Amino acid sequence: xxxxxxxxxxAQTGDRLxxxxxxxxxxxxxxxxxxxxxxxxxxxxNADGVVARRVAAITDGGVRLTTxxxxxxxxxxxxxxxxDTAPTDDDAPLTGDAESHQALMSRMMIQLDGFDDTMRxxxxxxxxxxxxxQRSADTMRDxxxxxxxxxxxxxxxxxxxxxxRAEEKLDSALRETEELRTALDEARGSxxxxxxxxxxxxxxxxxxxxxxxxxxxxxxxxxxxDHFKRVNDNFGHAVGDRVIRMVAHTLAAEKGMMVARYGGExxxxxxxxxxxxxxxxxIERVRRTISERRPKVRxxxxxxxxxxxxxGVAEGRVGEGRAALMARADAALYRAKDQGRxxxxxx
Numbered sequence: 001x002x003x004x005x006x007x008x009x010x011a012q013t014g015d016r017l018x019x020x021x022x023x024x025x026x027x028x029x030x031x032x033x034x035x036x037x038x039x040x041x042x043x044x045x046n047a048d049g050v051v052a053r054r055v056a057a058i059t060d061g062g063v064r065l066t067t068x069x070x071x072x073x074x075x076x077x078x079x080x081x082x083x084d085t086a087p088t089d090d091d092a093p094l095t096g097d098a099e100s101h102q103a104l105m106s107r108m109m110i111q112l113d114g115f116d117d118t119m120r121x122x123x124x125x126x127x128x129x130x131x132x133x134q135r136s137a138d139t140m141r142d143x144x145x146x147x148x149x150x151x152x153x154x155x156x157x158x159x160x161x162x163x164x165r166a167e168e169k170l171d172s173a174l175r176e177t178e179e180l181r182t183a184l185d186e187a188r189g190s191x192x193x194x195x196x197x198x199x200x201x202x203x204x205x206x207x208x209x210x211x212x213x214x215x216x217x218x219x220x221x222x223x224x225x226d227h228f229k230r231v232n233d234n235f236g237h238a239v240g241d242r243v244i245r246m247v248a249h250t251l252a253a254e255k256g257m258m259v260a261r262y263g264g265e266x267x268x269x270x271x272x273x274x275x276x277x278x279x280x281x282x283i284e285r286v287r288r289t290i291s292e293r294r295p296k297v298r299x300x301x302x303x304x305x306x307x308x309x310x311x312g313v314a315e316g317r318v319g320e321g322r323a324a325l326m327a328r329a330d331a332a333l334y335r336a337k338d339q340g341r342x343x344x345x346x347x
Contacts, residue, residue: 028065198248200260202260202261217272220268220269226307226337227341239304284344287308310345311333311336311344313329314347333345
C-alpha cells in the first residue's frame with residue numbers, strides 16, 4: 001500500500017511539473033519541441049540551479065525569453081521559437097531568426113504538397129466511383145433492376161467510406177493550415193517587435209510613419225538614455241537591459257504616441273495631430289518620472305544611480321519627408337547631449 005501511495009504521489013508531482021512546463025513554453029511563445037521541453041524542464045525541475053536563477057533575472061518584470069537568451073544559457077532552440085530582431089541601417093533588411101523562417105517555408109511547401117495529394121486522391125476516387133456507377137447502370141439495364149440492387153448497395157457503402165477518408169484528410173490539412181497561419185502571423189509580428197522590450201522596432205516605426213496620410217500633422221522625437229555605457233560597464237549587460245526595459249515601459253505607458261525601440265538605448269516617438277509644445281510636455285513628464293526613481297541592482301541592493309535621458313523633438317513641416325524630419329529630431333538630440341544631457345531640445 002505504501003508503495004502505491006508513493007507511486008501516486010510521484011505521478012501527481014510529474015503531472016504538476018508537466019503542466020508548469022506547458023505554461024512556461026506558452027508564456028515565452030516557445031514551440032513544444034523536445035529541445036524547448038528539455039530547457040524548460042531544467043529551469044523548473046531545478047529551481048535553485050544556475051540556469052533557473054539566470055532565467056529569473058532575465059525575465060523579471062514579465063519579459064519573455066529570446067532565442068539568444070536560451071543559447072546564452074546553454075540551451076538549444078528550434079523552429080517556432082521567438083524570432084529575434086535587431087535594429088539595422090535603413091538600407092539593410094530586418095530579418096527574423098533564419099532557422100524559424102526556413103522552417104516556416106518548409107512547412108508551407110509540405111502543406112501545399114499535402115493539399116495537392118489530397119486533391120489528386122479525391123479526383124481519382126471520384127473518377128473510380130463514376131466508372132463503377134456506370135458499370136452498375138449497365139448491369140441493371142442488361143439484367144434488370146433486382147440484379148443491380150446489391151451492386152448499387154456495395155458501391156454506395158464503398159463511396160461513403162471513401163468520402164469519410166477524404167474528410168479526415170481535409171480536416172487534418174485544415175488544422176495544419178490554421179497552425180501554419182498562426183505561426184506566420186507570429187513571425188510577421190515578431191519581425192516588427194523588439195524582443196527585449198516588446199515595443200515596435202525600427203521597421204515598425206518606419207512603416208507606421210509611411211502609412212500616415214500625407215496631410216497628417218506629425219511630431220517626432222528621439223530619446224537616448226544618458227551615460228548608458230557607464231551602466232553596462234559598472235553593473236553588467238543584464239542590469240543594462242533592465243534599465244532599457246524600465247525606460248521603454250515608462251514611455252509606453254503614455255497615451256497618444258507610438259513608442260519604438262530605434263536602436264540600442266535609443267527610442268523613437270511618433271505623435272499624430274500633436275503640436276510641438278504638447279509633445280514636449282509629455283516627454284518632459286516621462287523624463288522627470290524616470291529621473292525621480294532610484295533603481296537598485298536586485299541581486300546586491302547596490303544603487304544604480306539616477307537614470308535620465310536626453311530628447312530631441314521636431315514638428316513636421318509642409319512637404320517635409322520622414323528622413324528630413326528625423327534628421328532634425330536627431331540634431332536636436334545631439335544639442336541636448338552637448339548642453340549637459342537630461343533635457344529636451346526642440347527643432
